[in-house]
Amino acid sequence: MKTPLTRVRLQEHWRYSWWKYLLLAALALGGWSIAMTVTAPRTPENKLLEVYFFAYGQEERVNNYLSGLQEREFPDQETVHSLWIPSDGADGVVVLSTRLMAGEAELTVLPREQFQSFANTGTFVALDQLPGVVNACEAAGLNVERAWRVEESSGERHLFGIPLQGLPFLRESIYNVGTANEYYLSIRMHNGNDANSARLLGLLLRELMTGAEGAEGLDELCAPVPAEEEAPAK
Numbered sequence: 001m002k003t004p005l006t007r008v009r010l011q012e013h014w015r016y017s018w019w020k021y022l023l024l025a026a027l028a029l030g031g032w033s034i035a036m037t038v039t040a041p042r043t044p045e046n047k048l049l050e051v052y053f054f055a056y057g058q059e060e061r062v063n064n065y066l067s068g069l070q071e072r073e074f075p076d077q078e079t080v081h082s083l084w085i086p087s088d089g090a091d092g093v094v095v096l097s098t099r100l101m102a103g104e105a106e107l108t109v110l111p112r113e114q115f116q117s118f119a120n121t122g123t124f125v126a127l128d129q130l131p132g133v134v135n136a137c138e139a140a141g142l143n144v145e146r147a148w149r150v151e152e153s154s155g156e157r158h159l160f161g162i163p164l165q166g167l168p169f170l171r172e173s174i175y176n177v178g179t180a181n182e183y184y185l186s187i188r189m190h191n192g193n194d195a196n197s198a199r200l201l202g203l204l205l206r207e208l209m210t211g212a213e214g215a216e217g218l219d220e221l222c223a224p225v226p227a228e229e230e231a232p233a234k
Contacts, residue, residue, distance in 0.1 A: 045192025047078040052105035057174040106197040115184040119149040119160035125187040126158035132217025140211035142166035195225040
C-alpha cells in the first residue's frame with residue numbers, strides 16, 4: 001500500500017533533504033562552468049599578445065593604449081591587451097607562478113623580487129641580444145645595472161628586463177608610484193609568439209621611452225614580422 005503524498009510529508013521531506021538539492025544544483029552549475037571553459041574558443045598563441053602586470057593599477061588606461069597599438073601595428077593579431085594579477089599576499093605569487101609555468105604571458109611587468117627570481121631561472125628572453133635594446137637604454141640615459149642577471153643553468157649574464165623608470169606611461173599606470181621604479185618589463189621565453197613579442201617590446205621602447213626614439217637598431221626590431229617567421233598556430 002503506497003503512502004499518500006501530502007503537504008505535510010512534502011514539508012518534512014524538504015526540511016531534511018533541502019541540502020541535497022542545493023548540492024545537486026551546485027554540481028550542475030560547476031559542471032556547466034567547466035564545460036564552457038573547456039569548449040570556449042581560445043585565441044591561438046601566434047595571434048595573442050598579453051602583458052601580465054603583477055600589480056594593482058590602471059588596467060583600462062593600459063588596455064586603451066594597447067588597443068590603439070594593435071590597430072596601428074598588429075592588425076593581424078586577434079588580442080593585444082594587459083592582464084593584472086593582484087600582488088598582495090601569497091595567493092598572488094602562486095597565481096603568477098602557476099600562469100607563467102603554464103606558458104601564459106608574452107610580456108611581463110614584475111616587481112624586482114619576482115623579476116630577479118624568474119630571470120635567474122631562465123624564464124625571460126635575453127634583451128641584450130635583441131637589436132637596438134641596449135642602444136635605446138643608453139640613449140635614454142637609463143640605468144639598467146640591476147636588470148642584468150646571471151642565468152643559473154648557463155652561468156651567462158644578460159639583460160633580462162627594462163626598468164619602468166624609463167617608461168613613464170607604464171610606471172604611472174601602476175598604483176603606489178613610489179615603488180613603481182622597481183618594476184621591470186620582460187619577455188617570456190618560448191611564448192608561442194616570440195617574434196611579435198620582441199616587436200611589441202621594441203615599439204614600447206620607441207613610443208614610451210623618452211630619448212630612445214631614434215636609437216640605432218630599434219627600427220629593425222619594430223619592423224613588421226614576416227609571415228614565415230611567425231610561429232605556427234597551436
